[in-house]
Structure formats: structure tokens, C-alpha cells
Amino acid sequence: MDCVAGTDDEHQPDGLAGGVEPRIPGIAAAVVTVGHAASGRAGARPHQSPWAAMESYTSLIRRHTPLRALRLPMTTGDPAAVAARIGALAPRVAVAFVTGLNAEDSSRIKGEVAARGGPLVLTELDTATAALAATTISTLRRRGIAPRSGRVVVTRPEAAPLLGATLVRCGIGQVTNWRTGDAQAFPLRRLMEGHDALIDLAGAAADTDAPGRTVRPPADPHELGRLVLPGLIGALCGHDASGVSAEVLAAAARALALTTPPGQVLPGPDDGLVPRAIAREVGRVLAPPADRSRHP
Template structure:
């Protein structure tokens, strides 16, 4: 073999190593039929596009075919050690997000982030935005969450923000009348439960969108940047709260969320999230 060919082989090997080392984050789509649909695949591609467009992160995009939490956890934990954070997309119930995150951590895998985490941050921001638009003084707000079990980190995130007290509807009494009574003395309703009527306190109500991709994309680039820059990050209510507050800072008085084209968006979320990671 000529020295020229040997040289080019070495160069190619170095390039492969550089590319491998540069990959710091991943977006993993759960591809088993029990987890995946056309909407999830479209969302995954959009997240990849947004992160690549708005950050310098080198991103790995992959499908994870596991059908159970342990099998998915094993595949995520087996990712290259340079991957410090992975966003998992797919139809996964809240209980499984908690279990999957714990199993990957136990296997010393990357930090796992879910769409539900991103949505928790945007719901926190929107709730604070409603309080602000109603001129509710800081720490004096009162928030009702209908269906709190569908977003387990939302209540602690709102509590961490110290903007309001939080109560849950639907634990014992699920009647619409009881919810109407609650809203006579509360400022914001976060309606995660489909049984909440659309005409109940509409000006005070925050609902997750049918397709959360656009809202989640407000948070993802900045939050992923902070997590990859920190190393060994843990997804906590404080982290999601901080990301939500960053959105609030960039929103106008009568806006619940900032514009996706705001040039300060990624940097603001990354800054607030990094501060939370160090606390």
C-alpha cells in the first residue's frame, strides 16, 4: 500500500473520530408500533431541524425499536459516551417516562428528556403569563390544574417558581360544578383533562396544544444546549421552571409565549437553564 493511501486512511479515521466526539446530543424516536405514529415521526424530524438550525450541537437522530421500558433504556444507555442528553419522542405515558429516565440513569446512560418536559416548561410560562396579564401580584397567584397526573413535574415546577399556590381538580370530585366553584376564587386553570369544558373560564385557561411540537421547539434548543454544556445534568422541576421563566421574560405583557423567531430565545433559555443546573 502506498504512503499516500495510508495517509488518506489515517485522515479518514481522524475525521470519523472527530465526528463521533462532536456528537453531544441525540433525538430518539420510539419506533415500536406501541409507541410510534406518523405524528411522532414528523415531530422528531422537526426537532432535529430546529436544533441543527439554531445551535452548533452535533446531533444524532435515531430510531429505538424497543417495545418495553427496560429494552428502550438499554439501547439509550448504550449510546456513545459523548452523547450527554437525549430527547425521546413517541407516545409514552407519564408513568413510563419516570421509569425510563430512572432506568437509563441507573445504567449510567445520558440524561433523558421528554416532550412532556418541554411542554411542562411552556405550560409554566403560559400560566405565569396569564397571571401577569391579570395583574396578579407576585406570589399571590392561585392556579388550578385539572389532570395533574398527566404532567407529574408541572406542579413542582409551578411551586418552584413561587408565583402561585397550586391546587388539583379531579382527585375526589370530578364534577364540572366543583371546577366552576374553584375558578371563582382562583386565577388560572391549566386544563390537562379533556373533560374540562371549553367554555369554562376561557380567558383564564391554559391548554396544551393538540400538536405540541411548535411550543416544545421554543424550549428544546436552549435547554438541550445547557444540558450538553453541563454534563451529568438532571431533569428537575427547577430546571423546567427556569426554562419556562426564560420564555416569560421574552414575552410581552399580554403574550403567553414568545415568538419562535426571537433572536434571544435560545440564549435566554440556555442561560436560565444553566443557572438552574448549577444551583
Template sequence: MTEFVLAVAGHRAARVHETARLLTAFTALEAVAVPVPPDPAGLTAAVRALAADAVFLTGTDRDQARATQLALAGEVSVLTEEDTLAIAIAAAVRVALHRRDRTPADARVLIAGPSAAPLLVPVLVAAGTADIMLWHPADAAAFPLTRVARDVDVVVDLLGGHDPGPGPAVVTPGDPVAPLLALPGLLRAGLPAADLQAHLDVHAACAHALASLTPIDRLLPDPGDPDLATRVADAVAETQRR
């Protein structure tokens, strides 16, 4: 994939450059950093004008990124950090459940701070998670996290610093590489049309692929795993065939 040029675009220049550096270091992608002005009306136009095979949006407003992704569907492949972060966390949840001899269908998952990753709940549902609880910091006075987490299998702490107490496994967003793990495979396979359910099914398949490659001492695959992009691309292709 060395001939495939990925533009990493966003408003926060430092974040954009660091993401491009990580992608170049850990994948076969040629990642080019392209900071764009923080102009809500101009993000879609700026992305459309980029000379790249695909665009990864990071360090920008979530709503603007999603609007740009939808507006350019069919013109250029656009993925957002919200997409890939939800995939990575869903994969880590699956791994944590497996190690507790639980499946998504019979487990209870609690998400602390769900507004930090609003796509996560739909992806978990698409992956077959049957019982999801949501907890916000404003709930702490009446419903301390240690109390509501007593009967759950996994706590996803999206905000950090919230102690669920003993018992459940804890999943956090992880290091900056985590949201990039599924990206090369997704780009290799190609994105589905601008259909929400199709995207969610693809994201769930990517999460399953990441989980299947995770070593016993990690919650996510090694970013240097040579099978990573192929396994994700195959999972996406199979989902699209179905």
C-alpha cells in the same frame, strides 16, 4: 448548533417522526427520528446504544422514560416530553398571571387533570407558585369546575373540554411545538446531575425565560425567535451557578 445531533426516540413511530420534523423546521438542531421497540426492559439499552449527542424521549411510557433518564444520567443527556411540557405550561401560566397583574406568590392556580402532567405541580412550586388547587374529572359531580374555579386566577386544563366558566384565564397544553420551545436551550446549557431539586430549579428558570420572550398576543414565545435558545441556556447556566 448544527453539528449537535439529537436523537428523538420513542415507541410511537408517527409521534417520533413528527417531533423530529418539527425540531428540524423550527430549531438549529439536527434531529434524527429513532423509533424503538415497546419493550420496557429495553428502552434504556436502546437509548444507550444510540449514536447521538443527546436524546429526547417522546411517544413512550412516562415511567419508562423517567427511569431511562435517571439510569443514563452522567452518560448521555436525556430529556423527556414530560420535562419540556411542564416547562411550557409553567411559562404560559406565568404570562397569564402577569397579564392579570398577579404574581406566582399571590395568585391561585387550578389544574384540571393533573395526572396528565405530574411534573407540572413541582415545577410551578419551584417557580414560586404559592396556591395550587387540583381538580379531577371524577370531582365534577360534587364539585363542578365552574364552581371551584370562581376564585382562581388561572385554570390549567390538561384534558381539554372542561369549561371553567367566566373569570379565570385558561391555559391548555397548546400546539405540538410548545413542548419543544425550551429544548435547544436546555441542551446547549447541559443538564444538571440526577438531582430532583436541581432539575426543578432548572425547569422553573426555563419557564421564566420563555415567559420573558412571549409577545403580547401569545402565551408562549414564537418558536422562530432567534433569542430563544440563548435566553433559555443563559437562565439554566445562571441557576446552575447559584
């Protein structure tokens, strides 16, 4: 996988849904936005349109990395069609950042694009997973609990399949999965009597179940994605990564937690230290073993 650096924006027509992407030399990353998801499959964006989020992500890549970025809006949510379009971007595009997908479609598209020999696929769900893990670390620390001693409950874990493994890679001592079918035997409020933090992906927790220690994903995933994307995509491309693993996401989460000011659960969106910190931590994970030994 080749990553081509560039410093100038491309003043060319952007890729159109269902059309042919422009032949722009030097493109290394693509922001692929599935607008179909805004109608409900992967959750609505009440604060901005999916196209506004696409523009924001593209701007972040251009501002914080040496990569050139292609915007590719798609109005179909069919995973096979999305995978085919992304696969066709190779070899010029090294990494495709895909937004507007639920967990099931994200996994399917990653697999199909890899089978086609297409670009590495990084999804908005991946960036949200790293940010949720970082928020959990900060939530524990605010309560004086070291991550290794932390006991965390995750509701509806299938909504973020890599979250549990990412938390473990972050050093969280215990991760317990909970689904709505467990409510009768294990009510959340009672379960939280023996746990330290709750990540409520199901939206099932009452305010009284774990007050002050409940982590909820925002209605707009862009709020989390914008923190993680620049540093993560730069590191993935710079180290010729072949996939996005829980270990990679944990590195991004640790960097976020380390750059979070006291009293907050995440850094501010304009903190320029964050992309560099994430790129550095993820780079250490992706570096060859010989390089890791020189940079413990």
C-alpha cells in the same frame, strides 16, 4: 458526562429502529422518537408524523447549539427496550431527548437509563412542562395578577408530574390539584371561583369553567417543545447536568415568560432570543454556587 461540540451536520445513515447506531465521532445529543406512541399511548400527533417532529427537533439542536445530533427512530414503545437503546449511546452521547412518551413511561425510562450509566434523558414532556408553566405566568400577568399572588388549578396532575413543583419554583402562590373523581364534590366551575388560572391536562374543563384563563396543552406537543428544547439542551450539556429538576424547568419557564411579547402567552417559534434566554437562566441554576454569587 462529556459534551462534544461540532458545527457540521453528519451526512451518515441515521440510527434505525432496532438497529445499531452509526459510529459517528463527535455526537453529543440524540433525538429518540418513539413512533409507537402515535398509535395512542402518549397521544396522537394530528398535525405531523412523529418522524417529522424528530427531524424538526434535530434541526433545532443543530441550528441553535454547537452540539451534533443523532436521529434515532424507534418503532417499539416498550420502556425497557427504549431504555436499553438509550443506555447503549453512552459515552459519546451526553443528552438524549426522547419524544412520544407518556408520563409513566418517561419516568421509568429516565430511571432505567440512569441505572445503566447512560446519557441524561430529557423528554418532550419536560419541555412541555416548562412551556405550560410559562403560559400560566403570562395568563396571570395579562389579568394583572403577579405570580406570587396567583392561585392555579391543575387537572390530572399525574400527566405532568413535575408541573406542580415547577409552578411553585416559578413563584406561583398556590397550586391545587384536581382529578375527575373530585368533580361531584368540587365542580371545576365552582372551584375556579376562588382561583385565577386553570391548567387543564385532563381535557375536562368546559369553555365556561374558566373563560379567558384556561391553559390547555396543544394536540401536538412539538408546538411547545420547539420553543424550549434548543436553549435547555444546550444548557444541560454545557453545565454537565445530572438530571432535569423542577428548578431547571422553572428557569426555562421564567425565561420564556420574560421573552413573551405583550398580548401573547408565549414567544413566537422563530424568536432567536428565546434559546439564549433559556440557556442563560438555566445556566444560572446549574452553575456552581460560587459562580451563582457572581451572577445573581
